[in-house]
Amino acid sequence: MSIEELLERYTRRDKLPHIWCPGCGNGIIMGAVIRALDQAGVDQKKTVIVSGIGCSSRAPGYMKFDTLHTTHGRALAYATGVKLARPELKVVVLTGDGDCAAIGGNHLIHAARRNIDLTVVVFNNDIYGMTGGQYSPLTPQGSYATTAPYGTVDRNFDLCELVKAAGGTYVARGTTYHTRMLIDLISAGLGHKGFSFIEVVSQCPMYYGRKNKLASAVAMLEWQKEHAVPVKAAAKLTPEQLKGKFVIGELHREEAPEYTEVYAEVVARARGEEK
Amino acid sequence: MSIEELLERYTRRDKLPHIWCPGCGNGIIMGAVIRALDQAGVDQKKTVIVSGIGCSSRAPGYMKFDTLHTTHGRALAYATGVKLARPELKVVVLTGDGDCAAIGGNHLIHAARRNIDLTVVVFNNDIYGMTGGQYSPLTPQGSYATTAPYGTVDRNFDLCELVKAAGGTYVARGTTYHTRMLIDLISAGLGHKGFSFIEVVSQCPMYYGRKNKLASAVAMLEWQKEHAVPVKAAAKLTPEQLKGKFVIGELHREEAPEYTEVYAEVVARARGEEK
Amino acid sequence: MEKAPGVITVNEKWCKGCGICIAFCPAKVFTAREDGKPVVTNPDACTRCGLCELRCPDFAISLGGKSHGE
Amino acid sequence: MEKAPGVITVNEKWCKGCGICIAFCPAKVFTAREDGKPVVTNPDACTRCGLCELRCPDFAISLGGKSHGE
Amino acid sequence: MANDRRAQLLSGNEACVRGALAAGVRFFAGYPITPSTEIAEGLAAALPKVGGTFIQMEDEIASMGAVIGASLAGVKAMTATSGPGFSLKQENIGFAAMAEVPCVIVDVQRYGPSTGLPTSPAQGDIMQARWGTHGDHPIIALMPASVRETFDLTVEAFNLAEELRTPVILLLDEIVGHMRERVELPPDESVHVVNRTKPVEDPETFQPYKPGPNLVPPMPAFGDGYHFHVTGLAHDESGFPTGRGQDADRLVRRLHAKIQNRKPPVARAEEWQLEDAEIVVVAAGSVARSARAAVREARVRGIKAGLLRPITAWPFPENEVREAARRAAAMIVPELNLGQIVREVERVSGGETKIVPLNRIDAELITPAEILERIQEVAAHVD
């Protein structure tokens, strides 16, 4: 599909151009999500996009689906309600690193634990964009932020590890630089039955970049290119060689009973129906 | 130290006997914590015990320390404030599986991420005791509870895995049956610099037991005895052999910079002091 | 509650009769009363392993004497 | 925005001049204007890899024509 | 009348479950907390039987979020909690008000502040029900005084929520929630049930926040093909944020007006022996039971007492109270708190009558005798 057709079909064109800063990764990820939805062949009428609060969480407003812009950190809780009430809907959650991993961390691990069929795409720009550059739980330790004028003290999560340990059954990491791979990863997540999670390493040139000597979006994508190691290549490297790098690709996949399906069995049991 | 001396020194004797039901594991764990504090030689005057809300979270009320019984799920947040304000204090958190892993799950993973020097003991009785037997995120899937009359749909966390993935640097699991090992595990946690976490598999005969055909505390301890596999023994078993069992002992330990120590460096830097 | 060093005592006021001490004493030192509370019926078998003390949820058993098994 | 199939067009209203397309075009098809926005100065080099379209954060580049690289 | 099988013994919490089912609830998300837990437990058993969904979420915030999500997906949804959980739900209740998502929130009030006395009665959350979330949000809160009324007002809570697209709070107190009493429930078929109005417009031209004649916008469900946007940001009729103050003004004023202007009025009170009453007792929830007994006894003793019982805590039955204040020599306001309803009585009565608070916060229900005593004291000074 040409970009024109994609925009026509999947976006609310009258809302564009979007509010994001020049070079912001949000647009790239939103483009990738749209292409992945197209690639995975989801039914647009039966797809709901849910987000929290943040620059990234504004994405659903540009997307021609049923869209739900919730409260900060709570996208997964709302999405759980949507999915449980109508399991036939495809529910996609777009969220920022702060939204998802700071205030929303509990909903993240519990949704993963339940293995409920949601596809979560985290716009990880390592910073709080919307509020002007405070550190997030994914900000690399030692980085600068408006609330960390002496460098962050906090260690950062490996969010993919966390989601895996919590019970997520599809876990992947992509970047805005590796855009084609990103589309494939999201598309695979959409195809997976159960809780699928894609962390996207992205860029906020406005705040993270400025504070941390990454002068432009271009510099930040260069950084991604240099530090991302595909999962296959990573397998061949020692921990020392991987130090300071991060792994991209599909990191974990397992088959497990999905929440709404197990719940359907409960309903059958309660009604005394055979299953 | 004899039990009499232990009680005299470390408990508020006038508050005993405690309110817990016959055979409840809470008393066993509280006894183990007291013995571990003694064994680890902590300074009683400089030790603060913090809890949330639940049957288990009543434990600090019986302990002769500075004690803080907070709101449901928030013990770790309060404890973080105590520790940051006075890093010289030893801060121990006693919490239930619901308190810690349901409503308190976010504080758990973030405290672990920060590697702040707290020792957390989870009284895991697989159920909400205080409110009368609802399921928790640690209730094994398929169990019965007052809110799961058809058996639970939710998968349960492996909480130790989760804490490890979040960044905890000492992670262990014990049981109320293996009481001596439990004391050693807690004592080791108290000695560890950084975030230490001990999950204790315990029993609520009143609710979990009754609902799930474990008729008595004795039957529940028998179950523990039969299903717990020490970490060394587990290493020799295949995943199939481990199915339905759980591993006890020290599961993870690593050395990493502790939060208040790193923060002290920030202070030094901000004041332009040498470090 | 009377207590002499080295003598097993049960604090009846605190004991709730859960039966843990009785069931898991390796030396079978206790027997259950009608109300489930333990009676020390076999004191000589006691190896002073201390498990009953450690496992009693109600701090109701004392082996008497000093630290044991620590 | 004029567009013909197979012709690279830049939507100037949407483009914010971030420079990503210019920097990462493998064929160096673009050059930057004064305001940072891309000008197609080397259209013949274009391999139709589609990366500029995929990476433009502002949906401002169109390669024209149908699906590419998919 | 022996073996009367239509009558049964039910608690308020159980009646709430029955009312919700009669109203057509199909989704419950909650988190256990005394004294509300029986509502969750009842629905955990009942919902699967009607093909609905019960979920115990990780906390109250998530529960409230899930309820909103489910409602947007087209089903009638509710949650139940008590004080501490009610505090936690507030942010998302504000979202439901702003985005106009029908839902029912039950708060079975217990003794506070903080953990307080978790199993003891109080009426300390009345003001919180109105003002608990930030910003100028509208709210409806209903306060039943009996088990049967709990059934009825649960149904009404759903009906108002669906009709007006707004969160509705059912404000029980521990006594009403836990006491069991004899009730006869109507057969489900005879219960009046309101369902939300769905849009008829074409999805292409549909404006999801364009109000209907009653100021309420028709509401599609997710998956109906409308591709609409829902946000807690101030938005215009299209549902999208504009950042413009005038749009926000129009929206927030409408949110209040749809409740304020509704016909018949949402605000409502029960009046008993009020026609000639010189002393009016204003009491709600469990306390109204004692008040009624006291008023009856006062009448026996020749005192012209009457009862005004707010059924809606919010909107507060201002007209009824104002009217009664105009006629009464005094109003006695017994409450299980340090004075919440009395503030509204003071506010709307405009100095027309003497107002006497009667507060008890020792975890016991105010007795008829206490109220009677106060009535007698006041009566002694009235003439």
Place this chain on the structure above:
Amino acid sequence: MANDRRAQLLSGNEACVRGALAAGVRFFAGYPITPSTEIAEGLAAALPKVGGTFIQMEDEIASMGAVIGASLAGVKAMTATSGPGFSLKQENIGFAAMAEVPCVIVDVQRYGPSTGLPTSPAQGDIMQARWGTHGDHPIIALMPASVRETFDLTVEAFNLAEELRTPVILLLDEIVGHMRERVELPPDESVHVVNRTKPVEDPETFQPYKPGPNLVPPMPAFGDGYHFHVTGLAHDESGFPTGRGQDADRLVRRLHAKIQNRKPPVARAEEWQLEDAEIVVVAAGSVARSARAAVREARVRGIKAGLLRPITAWPFPENEVREAARRAAAMIVPELNLGQIVREVERVSGGETKIVPLNRIDAELITPAEILERIQEVAAHVD
């Protein structure tokens, strides 16, 4: 006066940071949210320099919890937030009230409900500040109208918190928080600072919740060797829960009384041109600035107008308002909400005067001209 180096240009949020430092703050835990974030950012830079601690927690609930923990550990502690975060903090604010933990919570009000207009001004959280948490909790809330007053009231917030062992809310609005104006700040040494009273009793006999002469119990810090217990359950003087209603009653009444009975009164208002005022404008925060300009202009035009500016939103300056109501022909209450302060004015004025609300919720500050116009309208009807 050229090169006047004592004077400087500061925003309200910056002045809050300076005030906190002057008052001796040593701990801040928060979570970013517009329009309060500059307070966190300022303290992130400043606290390490004085050996204090700044932490950005995972959310507002955790921030409030950490603040309480830090305060119990003996340091002066605060947090800052706006509407949505204020809603989330409510449960733990109730804990601080119940367990008597001194702390300061800044709420820089923004346009609500829900996400609303995140960067636009409003005064929609005034009632929430009083009633946001469940149960009958006491609270103090201060509402500065200028940058200098923000400094002063931040200091006072800490002083009251420490003196009375209670959470104190500093209720800014976006305009006061963000506007920069000329201020001269006093040197830190000259700022009056109150520190909590420590116990002198022997730890063995110490009763941590036994009130002192001002009804406030002396407060040890964790680590001081007192081995005391702190809980959000209702408790007796020993600090332990008893489950007894009488103990709860005694506790909760004292919590209110210590604030209500304090000498001089906590409740306070600024009165300007009030002596002979026939028309009184009651306004707080940024709106009071417009009100003052309007009153001045009205006087120029020969109308006897006056300004009554609540400095404490809570306790509400009831006596001052009641007194003014008795003398005034009318009271005009301009607010950036749909009517919150006006409810209190209505409540306490007991029908003594005509009350005219003036509300704006289109994200703009009410102008002096609007208030003047209302004054003139009212004046035309007064005689």
Place this chain on the structure above:
Amino acid sequence: MSTTEVRLSGFGGQGLITAGIILAEAAILDGKNAVQSQSYGPEARGGASKAEVIISDGDIEYPKVGDADVFLAMSQAACDKYAKALRPSGVLIVDTDHVKNVPAFSGKTYSVPITKIAVRETGKELVANIVALGVLVGLTGLVSREALETAVLDRVPPKTKDLNKQALAAGFAAAEEILGKEGE
């Protein structure tokens, strides 16, 4: 309008809450009004337990029992605590197995070995609450015996119906025996 206030108290696990519910349900079956309430809280688990029932021909407004007309005490602690809250003309029923000191009292006092009867007649201490109901209704005639039996059988698990029937009969029998003796 006749109203009777009943208080049942003992310790947790004796089933007195259930007994209270059954009593109220029996009253409803008899066409009367009934309200039941109980004490909640940690003490309900293991510690003290209390159920209150008001039975009336008319409306029941205040739902709490003040001074009771009938008080069943199944523990010494409960007896000590609530004996004072009994109308002078009321009825006190104590389980002699748990209440050793029976307070002096102006109304009627019946001392019945309720728990012992349960064990003796059914082999199960568990059904002492049902025995107690039989005794209470047998002595006071508060509700009809038929309604009580129906209410008991409606509440208890199907498998235990016979057991509970036995227990109830034993209670009625004990009451008759006492009344018979009184008649002597």
Place this chain on the structure above:
Amino acid sequence: MSTTEVRLSGFGGQGLITAGIILAEAAILDGKNAVQSQSYGPEARGGASKAEVIISDGDIEYPKVGDADVFLAMSQAACDKYAKALRPSGVLIVDTDHVKNVPAFSGKTYSVPITKIAVRETGKELVANIVALGVLVGLTGLVSREALETAVLDRVPPKTKDLNKQALAAGFAAAEEILGKEGE
């Protein structure tokens, strides 16, 4: 009591917020009262940007600028939006590099190639805001030049002091040139 209301508007990144703060600080250095406020929100990032300053000898109550006395427009959009909110006797200063259509207006209008001057005189577009301040103060005398220079140097990073001094001087020069011409 003399009060002047100033509005500075353009797009995000032009540094007009900083300019507003500096202007207010200069007024304070002159011993006057000053209030500064600005527009927040997403539009402040990239989109429109607005700073308002009120300078007065007396108290400043209402802190917002209604109709301005002085309006600096550094974008066409800003000029279009706020030109109406200018007192009839006010002063309009436009950056001709960004504002092509200058609205007709009863007061004084000064069209100055501010951005071009910045680039020409310092090589850095970045300091157009400081040039603008020089122009504005040079034309209006709102604050003293000394105070303005002190305020500028207090705010800017140490390394850029010379650059900003240059920019300010260029602004003053441009203003003088205009006034000189006017005088002709």
